[in-house]
Amino acid sequence: MLDKEYINGVKERMTKSDTERREIIKDSGDALHLAKRAIFSLHREDTTDAELKMQESKNIILELQKKFDINVLDAQGSYRAGLEEIVEASLFFDFIGGKDFGEIKLNVPDDVYIAGLCDVPGELLRYAVRFATKRDFEMAQRCQETAQEVVGGLIQFNLTSYLRTKLDQAKNAVRKLEQVNYELSLRK
Numbered sequence: 001m002l003d004k005e006y007i008n009g010v011k012e013r014m015t016k017s018d019t020e021r022r023e024i025i026k027d028s029g030d031a032l033h034l035a036k037r038a039i040f041s042l043h044r045e046d047t048t049d050a051e052l053k054m055q056e057s058k059n060i061i062l063e064l065q066k067k068f069d070i071n072v073l074d075a076q077g078s079y080r081a082g083l084e085e086i087v088e089a090s091l092f093f094d095f096i097g098g099k100d101f102g103e104i105k106l107n108v109p110d111d112v113y114i115a116g117l118c119d120v121p122g123e124l125l126r127y128a129v130r131f132a133t134k135r136d137f138e139m140a141q142r143c144q145e146t147a148q149e150v151v152g153g154l155i156q157f158n159l160t161s162y163l164r165t166k167l168d169q170a171k172n173a174v175r176k177l178e179q180v181n182y183e184l185s186l187r188k
Helices: 004-043 045-067 070-074 077-096 112-135 137-154 162-185
Strands: none
Touching: 004 045, 004 070, 004 077, 004 112, 045 070, 045 077, 070 077, 077 112, 112 137, 112 162, 137 162
16 A cells, blocks of 8 residues: 555655756756856957846856755756856956956856866857957967966866866867967968
8 A cells, every 4th residue: 555645745855856956947047148148248348248147147056056955956957057157257257357267256066167167268269269350469369378278277187078078179279279370470
């Protein structure tokens, strides 16, 4: 015979867990979208809008971190993806502001930080191409040097699986930046 009291308890816990999961997915998606829009604003040199979107994105994550246990959050891929995008946007914002890449003022797991850092050379490539079309050779060179420094730092890690793929993408962005700067040097 079925223990109805126990089954009802299981149902309640599973319903609660599903409700929490949906909230985390929705809010994390909102944070990710805002971070992407912040990056887009940075590419358009609208740092004011980028800063507003970054803060809003971080506030969403901070609210999730207050509301849910970190183990519950970390189990959700959408939460990790949102954090990764915030890391990428924050570091790109630091580059635009002439700051060193460092700690993000959020509780970010190390592997998520590294994944976001791996994405920065791709943004630097886009930024360099934009400035190369304006014939701003110094900025294109600065983008290449920064991307090379990022990849040089990442090579020190023994990255595997997902992070290895991200590192390979970062290396590819560096190769493309080298090509952009080589072609610029021919046109000087």
